[in-house]
Amino acid sequence: MWNFRLFPEQASSFAGRYDFTFWFEVAICLFFTFFVSLITVVLAIRYRRGSKVNRVHPPTHSTILELVWSGVPFVILMAMFAVSAVLFVEQYSSPADAAVIDVVGKQWMWKAQHSAGKKEINELHVPLGQATRLHMISQDVIHSFFIPAFRVKQDVLPGRYTELWFRPTKVGRFRIFCTEYCGTDHSAMGGYVEVLSPADYERWLESGTTGVTQIEEGKKLFTQYHCAGCHNENATVRAPRLEGVYGKPVPIQHGEQVEFVKADDRYIRDSILLPKSQVVAGYQPLMPSYEGQINEEDLLKITAYIKSLALKSEALPTYVPEYDVDKDMPGARGSEAEYDVDKGLKPGREAGEKK
Numbered sequence: 001m002w003n004f005r006l007f008p009e010q011a012s013s014f015a016g017r018y019d020f021t022f023w024f025e026v027a028i029c030l031f032f033t034f035f036v037s038l039i040t041v042v043l044a045i046r047y048r049r050g051s052k053v054n055r056v057h058p059p060t061h062s063t064i065l066e067l068v069w070s071g072v073p074f075v076i077l078m079a080m081f082a083v084s085a086v087l088f089v090e091q092y093s094s095p096a097d098a099a100v101i102d103v104v105g106k107q108w109m110w111k112a113q114h115s116a117g118k119k120e121i122n123e124l125h126v127p128l129g130q131a132t133r134l135h136m137i138s139q140d141v142i143h144s145f146f147i148p149a150f151r152v153k154q155d156v157l158p159g160r161y162t163e164l165w166f167r168p169t170k171v172g173r174f175r176i177f178c179t180e181y182c183g184t185d186h187s188a189m190g191g192y193v194e195v196l197s198p199a200d201y202e203r204w205l206e207s208g209t210t211g212v213t214q215i216e217e218g219k220k221l222f223t224q225y226h227c228a229g230c231h232n233e234n235a236t237v238r239a240p241r242l243e244g245v246y247g248k249p250v251p252i253q254h255g256e257q258v259e260f261v262k263a264d265d266r267y268i269r270d271s272i273l274l275p276k277s278q279v280v281a282g283y284q285p286l287m288p289s290y291e292g293q294i295n296e297e298d299l300l301k302i303t304a305y306i307k308s309l310a311l312k313s314e315a316l317p318t319y320v321p322e323y324d325v326d327k328d329m330p331g332a333r334g335s336e337a338e339y340d341v342d343k344g345l346k347p348g349r350e351a352g353e354k355k
């Protein structure tokens with residue numbers, strides 16, 4: 001009974017800071033609650049009916065008092081804002097060196113796949129001290145991924161990728177919950193995150209796997225779903241090659257206009273499920289929709305494979321990765337001068353030429 005915990009353990013780099021933010025704001029609220037109550041009680045007693053106090057010439061105005069009661073709350077509120085905003089921004093910008101793990105929420109379980117290929121259900125093994133980013137999506141309804149000991153929580157939505165990152169600071173086993181009511185067995189949807197030392201994590205990654213990485217699995221699916229039949233060399237259909245596409249702006253035909261869209265995970269997913277929604281300029285909308293045929297886990301694997309093609313793209317002449325998304329995209333948006341329907345894109349990819 002006496003070891004009852006009001007707060008979960010602090011096991012990530014965020015935990016202590018979230019707790020500080022919480023107590024900081026609670027302390028300010030408590031202080032003002034007591035301060036205002038105290039003054040109310042003191043004044044009520046002092047000026048009660050019949051008490052002998054001086055009631056002539058009550059002050060009607062005090063500039064000093066007004067400045068103080070405006071200035072002090074302003075400073076305090078800005079401090080509350082700053083403390084939480086710094087944490088918020090950090091929570092939503094994961095470090096570049098973060099290791100990515102794919103997570104799929106599904107009634108009623110959490111499935112994870114590490115890029116080395118290892119899969120797990122309702123368990124999540126992560127290395128101590130390493131920034132880890134979860135790349136998440138739901139196979140069905142809205143779920144929410146919550147690790148109380150890390151003080152991190154993020155909704156997991158159908159049809160949209162969301163992310164969550166943390167840096168574990170303690171070896172051990174901590175609870176995972178689903179914190180969005182998602183049906184009958186919602187309360188049973190949870191598990192444990194297992195923080196291991198980096199060496200133990202490496203050993204765990206290698207144990208009991210077939211040695212097939214996520215990229216290799218994706219490559220297999222790429223053939224299995226007949227993507228290769230259109231997108232690889234020697235295809236009979238004129239489809240864009242996918243080497244080098246990931247992370248680059250893609251020219252999308254919007255009526256007369258060409259608009260550039262960055263080929264990120266969302267774009268790849270939409271290209272597969274809703275191909276008609278974004279047809280690459282210079283191509284016919286021939287790609288079939290795979291809606292309802294490929295599940296989220298397979299989509300993540302295929303995306304990992306397409307992403308890996310981007311890394312090898314230097315070797316391939318088809319795509320010249322010349323666009324800098326941040327620099328070129330805003331200017332490129334809708335500028336038809338850049339684009340020639342017959343020849344395809346001027347400086348970039350030559351729209352999947354076939355000999």
Ligand code: HEC
Nearest residue numbers: 225226227230237239240250271275278279280283286287
């Ligand atoms: C019948 C031929 C065909 C099949 C099969 C096919 N595609 Fe496509 N795909 C196309 C064509 C044509 C385009 C270009 C027009 C468009 O954007 O819809 C395209 C576009 C794409 C794009 C956008 C490419 C870019 O340069 O921006 C991606 C990504 C893609 N396909 C992935 C896939 C995957 C993954 C599969 C298998 C699950 C697949 N495709 C199956 C014909 C096909």
Ligand SMILES: [Cu+2]
Nearest residue numbers: 143178182189
């Ligand atoms: Cu759930």
